[in-house]
Amino acid sequence: MAKLKAEGCGIIRSEKVSGASRDGRAELATIIDFLRPGDELVVTRLDRLGRDTRDVLNLIHECEQRGAFVTVLDPHVSTRGEMGHIVLTVLGMVAQMERRFIKERQREGIQKAKGIGVYRGGKPRVDRQRVAELTHANLGVSEIAKTIGCSRMQIYRILKGLSGGFA
Incomplete structure (x- = not known):
């Protein structure tokens, strides 16, 4: 929040939902719908926008269709220039790869825990x-x-x- 305020953002929205998917991201949908020509969507890091390359590129495309720009603060990249598009595509791919690594480590940890009898899965939600x-x-x-x-x-x-x- 402090980074966005320091950047001069007038409207700041946040949500506590994973960037792994667009499902359930009502704030993001509201922001995209609200964008007008010349507006700028600013995010602190690209993985806050999304962790799937296709999702990130689709979001950027939707912003551009509305005449808006996307700016990432860390590292500072914007879609105002062609080089920004290339960098954001590469960063999106890195975010997706990072997500896959996290899931793989999680799977390995669960298998190891199951092997020693520590992990029993989640609690049944229905009686x-x-x-x-x-x-x-x-x-x-x-x-x-x-x-x-x-x-x-x-x-x-x-x-x-x-x-x-x-x-």
């Missing part, structure tokens, strides 16, 4: 016993999902696991 009880009470999948507060697909998966198959 399987309750699903079984409601099924035995002859409630339909939609009714069970509504009662428990989850999707029908989750109920189908649980029922498949409980009976070894669900018809």
Whole structure:
């Protein structure tokens, strides 16, 4: 925030969502919709904008379609010149590669933890016993999902696991 204020940004928006995907990034969507010709979208680092090269390039393209520029503060690069486009493309590729490395290290750590019996996975979000009880009470999948507060697909998966198959 301090870097953006020091840069003279008039409107500052932030969100606590991963840059790995555009899904659920309402603030980013609002900013893109708000951009007008001559505006400048300033981000502190490129990975704050996105970690997938295609997403980053699509975001930059959307900004340019609106007549706006994109500026990254660290390192200082802007789409105002052709060289900026090249540098941002390379930085986007590096961010994507970094994301892949992180995921690979995470996978390796989980496998190692499973090997020594430390990792057991996440906690079940839906009470399987309750699903079984409601099924035995002859409630339909939609009714069970509504009662428990989850999707029908989750109920189908649980029922498949409980009976070894669900018809």
